[in-house]
Amino acid sequence: MKILILLITLSLALIAENILETIDRKLTPVSAQMYKKLINIEPDGSKKEFTLFQAKKDKDKMVSLFLSPDSEKGRATLRVGDNMWLYIPNVGRPIRITSMQSVVGGVFNNSDIMKLDFSTEYSVEKQEQKEDFILLNLKAKKDTVSYDKLIMQVNKKTLTPIQIECYTSTQMLIKTLYYKKLTNFGDNIIRPAVVETMSPMYKGYKSIMIYGKILLKNFPDEAFTLDALANTSDLRR
């Protein structure tokens, strides 16, 4: 009997982990390039826009390059697992940075922009079938992850997130992400093109991330190295 219960528990855990991997694959292919726009909207309605190129490979490699505005142009950020570096043109060699650091100001931080697969950083603690969505309670696998706990509402039909609440280890809500505008990017990539973020820490402020283009592309591992970071622009060509 004990063995049966153990087997059922193990199976449920595996199914739960699978759903996270399915969500990951719905959101981004294993290896791809993307163009994104970040918009910071202030309480008075004024906006600041940032355009980004991103390349990712496997579960733990990602590189980002700012294309605009001119004040940020050429800044590149590399993530390999828990390691993260920032390259600023004219300044020098890339420096190690932390995932909690904000690159451009506003509600987004590095880990939002350079987000790895959910299944790389989180495990499913609890899964509930609600009437309109699936509710997942996710727990960070390591204390190096920016948000200790996520509460994710998942669209039953598309298996993409609808809303994610991000909490610290002290149960403080840092921000809420809203996934909107389901879009077909081609290559069977159908996902929300917009992620809106609001934070109780930045009252009245809103940040929007818009996916403009997602393309399947296989990059060599060496594209995600410190030596290649200053030349991230090469990956676009």
Place this chain on the structure above:
Amino acid sequence: MLIRVLLFIFISLSLFADEYEFDIAEVEPDPYEYSGYLRVDDKVQHLAQSERTYQNYLHLEALFNFNYFYDIFRFKTSIMATKDSIKDKLSESNFPINELYVEAKINMNHSILIGKESLQWGKGYFFNPVAFFDRNKDPLQPTQTREGLILNKYSYNKSFNSNLKNLSFDIVYLYASEFINKDYYNLVTRQENSNNIAIRLYLLLYDTDIDFIYNYSDVVKDKIGIDFSKNIKTNFEIHGEFAKEIDEDYSYILGIRYLTDFELTIISEYLYKSGGLNKEEIKTSTSILPFIAKDYAITLITQKEPFNWLYFSAYFKNMINLQDFSQQNKIGFGYIFKNNIDIDLSYNVNSGSTFSEFGKKQVSDFIWLRMTWNF
């Protein structure tokens, strides 16, 4: 009538256009890229000799970077123009070519570079003892663009799926004479024509950046260097560098970078130079070179977006000579406007006893305004 209807439809569509619009055409890559800035630095300096004597130091700077991509080749140039002036005392212009090179990426593992490049080796923020083939960093302006050196470089880069995640290897050849790399010829190789080679091995091993560097010269003694950088927590990085000239002096730095959960960043470094001057030697020194003492500590504390003021930062910086305990303190703030202009305003004070390094500076304190327009 038809035109009016079409116009109405067009205007209506514009009004109700998707607020999440992203015109992908605007991000298609060109075969070239450019960037740069125009900058004004104005320092109102209070001279140490008299309580009421002030002077205005104006520095103008323009930088233009241009990259052109063709097949496996990248052509890069970075040119600068500067003008420094103090009324009736100084008027000086410079037009350095910071970088001018061609790089051929044979494949993802091998590349060759010929020309003038700023290598910028080392992990330190304020000091880089292992940067053997670079001009010295100015700890007062560590993020300042620097002129490179003319060299030939071969690079090898390889990634692995193991505890050793990445390995890269550089071989650099630098020739110095009165006509090529003149500053290196004057400052490093005692005004003798020289052949210099540096070999750098970089490893990303157990999530730690490590560099081993060997520098051979046919004129001066060889040098060895090692540096490292590691995140011991997500918000806590440590780094260090050690450099030694064989049978001669050595120097090292140890540093940290720490980020609190309210976005206060602390960067702190300790520098030691075995050949540096002690307190008594500093008193009698007539050297105009900065940072001549045996050891220093520099700390920069930056608060990003205090009170949730977006794009605003406030900072405090302390540089202390640990031999004579003279110091420079700086307090300031920065703001990035939405039109690609950023400003930085700071108040700087040199303090120390009469014959100490910072105490005997001609300028006792100054207000420094920097304005940059990026393009």
